[in-house]
Amino acid sequence: MTVTYSTPRPQPPEVARVTSEAAELLEVLWGRASTAPVSASQLRVLFILEHNEGINLRTLADTLGSTPPSTSRLCDRLEAVGFVRRQTAATSRREVQLELSRRGHAFLADLRARRETALQSVLERMPAAQRAALLTGLEAFCAVASERIHHAHAPDGARTA
Template sequence: MRVAAAAPGGHQRDDGRGHRVERPADLASAIDAAAETLIAVLDSAASRHQVPPTQLRVLMLISGRRETNVNGLAELLDVVPSSASRLCDRLEATGLLRRVADPRDRREVRLVPTPAALTLLRELAERRQRAVQAVLDRMPQRMQHDLLLSLLAFGRAATQTVPEQQTDQAVQTA
């Protein structure tokens, strides 16, 4: 049985396999630091592109939402429509975005990624996947499995609907 030394402010718990592990006093800070590291790995894979991160984000958003118009994009980005429109102007000028009339309502203009944009996003996703895999390859397989299970559990918990009454009680006890 492995035993972790207790850190100030932390506590030990059983990991379910008979091992005692240290839980950081501030788990949220540890997760935030890990998320920042992951973002750095993903960003390093994207750094080869000449497309700024904000424009890449726009392309990712509209590629998954075929019904997006400038107002919808502005809402997704939490910006004013004129800012979203200027972003679209720049993407259109570089050949990564087209504005097309909605066939159901010709007054509506939809934002559509071009084939070049879709190729760019596919290549970016592949590079990001390789960058993450390179880090995972440096981890023991058991840790990779534990990470996967933890991330799946985190994802499920993050998307669960919390009844309003429970949320109110949590706020009152905090």
């Protein structure tokens, strides 16, 4: 079966440009949903910990492209507000594992809810067929991006949930 398109098929550079523009607009919309009391860097740590419970400090630093001392300071602040817990690893007393606390999980859930509310007013103005196409495209994008992001830094090629 041959599929024909009434318009030219979008090429990756054009899709990347429009996706980048959409990401910038998302940042503006999401800016209305404050991330206080955490900074953008700390928020990134929370997202990483959410997908990699029990990650050690060195692996987190590698994932962030940062140094262990800088990453430790980020985690110190997140621990101070009650979003992160540190625990000694069961396999090595010298290794510290990091995980989100209940409060950290609740913060991320609340932040996502506020961000989704900010997006709804835009999405409600789109025609239903375009919303459906956007959903299909974004689901595919999320699947590929998630695989690339969350599994790229797994130790020894191991997959993480």
